[in-house]
Amino acid sequence: MSRSVADHRPSSNNVASRFIAPRVANTELTPVQLEERATIYRGEQSRAEVDAFRDLRTRVLSVTQPGAITLVAPVSRGSGGSYVARNLATAVSFDESRSALLVDCDLRHPSQHATLKLSPSMGLIDYLEDRNAEADQVIHDTGIARLQLLPAGNSREMASEFLSSPRLRLLLDTVRTRSPNCHIFLDAPPVRGAPDARILSELADIVVLVAGYGRDTPSAIAQAAADFSPGKFAGVVFNEGV
Numbered sequence: 471m472s473r474s475v476a477d478h479r480p481s482s483n484n485v486a487s488r489f490i491a492p493r494v495a496n497t498e499l500t501p502v503q504l505e506e507r508a509t510i511y512r513g514e515q516s517r518a519e520v521d522a523f524r525d526l527r528t529r530v531l532s533v534t535q536p537g538a539i540t541l542v543a544p545v546s547r548g549s550g551g552s553y554v555a556r557n558l559a560t561a562v563s564f565d566e567s568r569s570a571l572l573v574d575c576d577l578r579h580p581s582q583h584a585t586l587k588l589s590p591s592m593g594l595i596d597y598l599e600d601r602n603a604e605a606d607q608v609i610h611d612t613g614i615a616r617l618q619l620l621p622a623g624n625s626r627e628m629a630s631e632f633l634s635s636p637r638l639r640l641l642l643d644t645v646r647t648r649s650p651n652c653h654i655f656l657d658a659p660p661v662r663g664a665p666d667a668r669i670l671s672e673l674a675d676i677v678v679l680v681a682g683y684g685r686d687t688p689s690a691i692a693q694a695a696a697d698f699s700p701g702k703f704a705g706v707v708f709n710e711g712v
């Protein structure tokens with residue numbers, strides 16, 4: 471990873487440095503609870519959906535290193551980007567030598583905290599707005615081993631420029647430094663209609679586009695793909711569940 475973290479490294483007594491180490495949540499969710507959260511679990515080997523996410527995880531891991539940032543961006547609202555981002559991150563966390571951080575970057579329409587039935591008091595927006603906020607205040611256990619969530623936070627109309635804030639880069643660099651085996655997944659807002667996903671792609675090592683199967687047209691998919699640097703563009707996931 472070429473990105474330098476030296477300038478942003480927190481002091482050794484920073485609370486954040488103790489928190490971000492990969493760890494297993496105290497209470498793990500049961501298969502029933504995971505189904506209620508539209509999230510895959512390891513025991514379901516027979517389900518095609520789990521196999522599809524395992525396969526997608528293998529492809530992503532084959533082109534990234536631990537600490538990599540993967541942007542998961544839906545073509546349009548409801549393509550299933552949040553579903554794919556959450557389950558791809560979960561599939562990575564199946565591996566006991568890795569961990570994953572899911573970041574809800576859809577600041578206007580955040581969904582991951584509600585889907586995962588969490589009620590975090592602070593998230594990304596709060597961190598970006600409050601210079602005194604620490605990473606440990608905004609990164610939360612999910613009940614899924616080795617998967618943590620950075621929720622969007624207290625929703626309000628945000629300027630897209632917020633997503634290019636140096637503080638966001640600082641936060642991600644802190645995670646990468648303290649937890650070298652952590653894979654970071656950015657759940658982006660839809661590509662169509664706002665520059666946010668493209669802005670977020672500047673932070674990412676690779677971009678995965680999510681298209682609603684039979685829902686997003688080939689030209690909409692091609693247009694969305696053209697928003698990203700070809701060097702980062704890893705491919706399109708067709709999501710049939712929407």
Ligand SMILES: Nc1ncnc2c1ncn2[C@@H]1O[C@H](COP(=O)(O)OP(=O)(O)OP(=O)(O)O)[C@@H](O)[C@H]1O
Nearest residue numbers: 508544546547548549550551552553581710711712
């Ligand atoms: N392949 C799928 N199988 C089952 N349920 C799915 C699938 N894809 C999406 N869903 C469900 O559809 C709903 C909407 O998906 P998602 O959470 O990704 O929405 P969204 O954030 O509005 O969409 P997007 O991120 O594309 O804008 C959720 O309840 C999700 O669990």
Ligand SMILES: [Mg+2]
Nearest residue numbers: 551552576581
């Ligand atoms: Mg979404």
